[in-house]
Amino acid sequence: MAERTFLITGGTGFLGGAVTVAALRAGFGAQLRLLVRKSPEGTPAMRLFNNLRRLGATERELGSLGQDFMLEADLGDEGAFARHPLLKPVERVIHAAALPTFSNNPFIRRINVEGTLALARALNPNRLERFLFVGTAMAVGPSRTRGSVIEESTELGSDEDHLVPYTASKAEAERRLREELPNLPLVIARPSIVVGHTELGVAPSQSIFWVFLVGHMLGAFTCDLTDSIDVVPADWCAEALLRLATQDLLEHDLYHISAGKHSSVTIEALDEVLAHARQVAPMAANYRKIGTAEIAQVLPKMREIVPGANRRLLLRALQLYGGFAELNYVFDNSRLQAEGLAASPPFTSYLSRCVETARGIAIADQMKWDFK
Numbered sequence: 028m029a030e031r032t033f034l035i036t037g038g039t040g041f042l043g044g045a046v047t048v049a050a051l052r053a054g055f056g057a058q059l060r061l062l063v064r065k066s067p068e069g070t071p072a073m074r075l076f077n078n079l080r081r082l083g084a085t086e087r088e089l090g091s092l093g094q095d096f097m098l099e100a101d102l103g104d105e106g107a108f109a110r111h112p113l114l115k116p117v118e119r120v121i122h123a124a125a126l127p128t129f130s131n132n133p134f135i136r137r138i139n140v141e142g143t144l145a146l147a148r149a150l151n152p153n154r155l156e157r158f159l160f161v162g163t164a165m166a167v168g169p170s171r172t173r174g175s176v177i178e179e180s181t182e183l184g185s186d187e188d189h190l191v192p193y194t195a196s197k198a199e200a201e202r203r204l205r206e207e208l209p210n211l212p213l214v215i216a217r218p219s220i221v222v223g224h225t226e227l228g229v230a231p232s233q234s235i236f237w238v239f240l241v242g243h244m245l246g247a248f249t250c251d252l253t254d255s256i257d258v259v260p261a262d263w264c265a266e267a268l269l270r271l272a273t274q275d276l277l278e279h280d281l282y283h284i285s286a287g288k289h290s291s292v293t294i295e296a297l298d299e300v301l302a303h304a305r306q307v308a309p310m311a312a313n314y315r316k317i318g319t320a321e322i323a324q325v326l327p328k329m330r331e332i333v334p335g336a337n338r339r340l341l342l343r344a345l346q347l348y349g350g351f352a353e354l355n356y357v358f359d360n361s362r363l364q365a366e367g368l369a370a371s372p373p374f375t376s377y378l379s380r381c382v383e384t385a386r387g388i389a390i391a392d393q394m395k396w397d398f399k
């Protein structure tokens with residue numbers, strides 16, 4: 028892999044940032060190209076470096092980036108990257124940039140589908156060896172039997188089937204990459220639910236974590252205590268993505284990056300660790316399973332727990348996450364294991380660190396990670 032040129036997108040985000048840090052640590056600094064868009068929140072370089080530092084990058088690791096690594100471009104503006112000279116030598120791509128929001132952001136399809144296809148088309152087919160598309164395990168949609176172990180297969184839910192436009196867009200991007208670019212050296216990596224970091228907890232991003240806190244404080248949610256939840260930490264997920272991008276030969280062109288049967292944990296086990304970390308009694312016997320339709324009834328209590336949150340947004344958020352939790356899916360990860368990757372650390376092994384690092388951050392602020 029020594030001289031390969033890599034492109035990583037999404038470096039200012041949670042997972043793309045974690046992959047960039049993993050790539051720097053693995054010594055690929057001089058070979059990286061990073062696509063970052065302009066933003067009123069700061070220069071691309073400043074936002075990128077701040078994020079990589081938040082994800083644990085040292086100054087030495089940041090200093091290992093080459094002279095000309097930054098490709099300033101928005102995925103929604105094909106003209107900004109098509110024929111860009113920095114793309115010409117690119118051999119391996121980890122495409123993690125997306126709008127992974129649960130909101131109805133009107134740009135979801137444009138960025139996640141059209142932007143992905145435009146990027147794949149802009150790469151030099153004579154150099155490109157692998158286009159690793161970071162999809163989502165939830166691209167299968169919600170119509171599988173509750174409690175299923177979802178196999179690693181190209182079969183996807185239909186567009187109408189999805190709980191949110193985001194997962195539909197990721198499914199459409201996968202499908203269209205295969206259909207419209209049959210010669211693309213495509214590998215799909217579908218992470219399950221990425222929450223926190225094994226060492227840094229939720230300091231780099233509180234995305235999704237707040238849902239566990241709210242459910243625990245409510246003592247009620249849409250799953251049974253015996254249900255399992257498939258959660259992976261960002262740093263482990265990043266290592267898996269880097270491995271899929273760099274390993275010369277892969278057995279498959281689609282992988283779940285998931286906890287799977289081995290490392291998924293039950294709600295009961297989460298309850299115990301959460302209760303201990305929060306220094307409260309476990310919800311255990313007092314826990315109440317409710318349907319998504321009943322979530323509105325617990326809204327007054329939720330508003331006490333999450334003061335300052337927008338009422339409509341909070342309700343919609345919990346109904347959507349409740350809809351996902353109710354499915355009780357576990358995502359088979361036999362393929363990743365067969366490639367030799369160690370199993371994901373179970374969520375319960377770093378959950379206390381997540382609680383510790385979330386202390387002092389208002390839940391209303393934590394929610395903002397998921398509603399861009």
Ligand SMILES: NC(=O)c1ccc[n+]([C@@H]2O[C@H](COP(=O)([O-])OP(=O)(O)OC[C@H]3O[C@@H](n4cnc5c(N)ncnc54)[C@H](OP(=O)(O)O)[C@@H]3O)[C@@H](O)[C@H]2O)c1
Nearest residue numbers: 037039040041042064101102123124125127163218220221
């Ligand atoms: N987090 C999860 O639980 C999870 C689970 C399964 C799959 N995934 C997938 O993992 C990937 C990363 O997710 P994440 O959780 O890390 O999300 P994130 O923190 O929101 O990061 C998204 C990244 O995409 C970039 N981006 C968005 N729109 C862009 C545009 N128009 N042009 C260029 N860059 C753009 C963002 O840049 P800005 O900083 O400029 O906004 C940011 O760097 C996504 O593809 C998502 O579908 C995530």
